[in-house]
Amino acid sequence: MTLSVSRTDDRGLGKRCCCLLNVLLLLLVLCSFWFCIRSDRWRHGIPPSCRPQGTTTNLSIASLSPRDHYKNVTSQRMLYEKPDALKPPRTDILMMTPWFAPIVWNGTYNIDVLTAQFQQRDLRICLTVFAIKKYTVFVQTFIETAEKYFMVGHKVTYYVFTDHVSNIPIMELAEGRRLMVLRAPTYQRWQDVSMRRMEILRDYSRQRFTDAVDYLVCVDVDMRFNDEVGVEILSDLFGTLHPGMYGVPRKIYTYERNPQSEAFIPLDEGDFYYAGGYFGGNVEEVYKLTSFCHNAMMADKAKNIEAIWHDESYLNKYFLYHKPTKILSPEYLWDDSFGIPKFLKRRRFVTVPKKHNEIRN
Ligand code: 48C
Numbered sequence: 001m002t003l004s005v006s007r008t009d010d011r012g013l014g015k016r017c018c019c020l021l022n023v024l025l026l027l028l029v030l031c032s033f034w035f036c037i038r039s040d041r042w043r044h045g046i047p048p049s050c051r052p053q054g055t056t057t058n059l060s061i062a063s064l065s066p067r068d069h070y071k072n073v074t075s076q077r078m079l080y081e082k083p084d085a086l087k088p089p090r091t092d093i094l095m096m097t098p099w100f101a102p103i104v105w106n107g108t109y110n111i112d113v114l115t116a117q118f119q120q121r122d123l124r125i126c127l128t129v130f131a132i133k134k135y136t137v138f139v140q141t142f143i144e145t146a147e148k149y150f151m152v153g154h155k156v157t158y159y160v161f162t163d164h165v166s167n168i169p170i171m172e173l174a175e176g177r178r179l180m181v182l183r184a185p186t187y188q189r190w191q192d193v194s195m196r197r198m199e200i201l202r203d204y205s206r207q208r209f210t211d212a213v214d215y216l217v218c219v220d221v222d223m224r225f226n227d228e229v230g231v232e233i234l235s236d237l238f239g240t241l242h243p244g245m246y247g248v249p250r251k252i253y254t255y256e257r258n259p260q261s262e263a264f265i266p267l268d269e270g271d272f273y274y275a276g277g278y279f280g281g282n283v284e285e286v287y288k289l290t291s292f293c294h295n296a297m298m299a300d301k302a303k304n305i306e307a308i309w310h311d312e313s314y315l316n317k318y319f320l321y322h323k324p325t326k327i328l329s330p331e332y333l334w335d336d337s338f339g340i341p342k343f344l345k346r347r348r349f350v351t352v353p354k355k356h357n358e359i360r361n
Contacts, residue, residue, distance in 0.1 A: 073117045125157070132163050157179075191310045222354055238326040242333070254273065270320060334351070
């Protein structure tokens with residue numbers, strides 16, 4: 001069968017092709033015009049702090065506070081041992097992650113140099129804890145030991161979230177230190193109390209901390225400070241190695257393994273196992289972390305799923321795909337029931353012994 005196309009058909013076909021081409025051209029022009037409009041609106045529609053790199057912002061350099069000008073920090077004359085480029089200060093532990101985030105261990109940094117740098121930035125540090133129901137009993141020891149060891153000499157505001165404001169003791173604080181007691185809702189299950197911390201930290205990061213805080217440090221309250229914790233921990237986004245999981249293969253990590261859960265991590269993935277009781281960073285990063293964790297928990301809750309270690313499971317999922325810029329060693333969150341291994345030169349923040357079933361119910 002031959003396919004014949006007559007002349008009149010030829011002309012008709014030619015006209016149709018020409019119209020089609022015109023329509024396509026018009027569509028192309030309209031689309032590219034629309035795209036230009038959209039992308040411009042997208043760029044100016046998001047808050048300055050979230051703008052992609054390289055976009056023009058209306059934030060004039062002069063308006064940045066000294067705290068923002070990290071590069072304006074200078075060092076003064078100081079005497080200390082020269083670092084040796086060929087001999088690391090410690091060889092018994094990992095000092096740096098594969099993505100160049102420092103892991104903070106005693107003996108691997110010079111606190112005087114770091115303090116001199118941070119001191120010039122006049123930092124406002126916020127330490128947050130939740131003391132809901134019976135956990136108010138831990139606040140006194142927590143604050144007393146923080147006064148002795150946590151960021152001594154720097155401006156620190158304690159934010160204590162509680163359902164019993166009257167149970168929080170009035171305490172004498174050093175100069176430059178404040179205690180804010182804020183009401184927080186309570187929940188029947190201790191797991192919910194623990195998980196809902198992410199929601200409250202998200203809301204405060206967005207509404208209150210933005211202009212009042214430079215770094216957030218979010219920790220468990222049933223703990224006490226036992227040794228110095230200084231500016232060495234500060235970074236845009238930091239987590240802490242869990243005291244029970246620092247030396248095991250990734251498939252042993254107690255990640256959430258249910259593929260239906262938002263906290264799911266497969267057996268062949270995972271860098272470290274991070275403790276739920278100690279994380280922080282700048283306000284924007286903590287906002288993103290807490291927002292992710294809360295949204296993920298709510299999505300699981302809607303499917304009647306709760307991750308194996310609650311907020312800690314969602315935190316680990318977040319850190320897997322949003323790598324922390326610094327990691328604290330288990331010196332910063334230790335449980336003496338694990339003994340004192342050789343590599344553990346300092347125990348800076350330790351659990352307070354308690355009978356879990358009594359204190360939680
Ligand atoms: O404040 C409470 N009250 C509770 O009844 C249960 C948990 N909490 C908060 O969540 C405390 O701030 C706890 O430190 C934290 C959950 N962490 C723990 O219970 C252990 N440190 C694992």
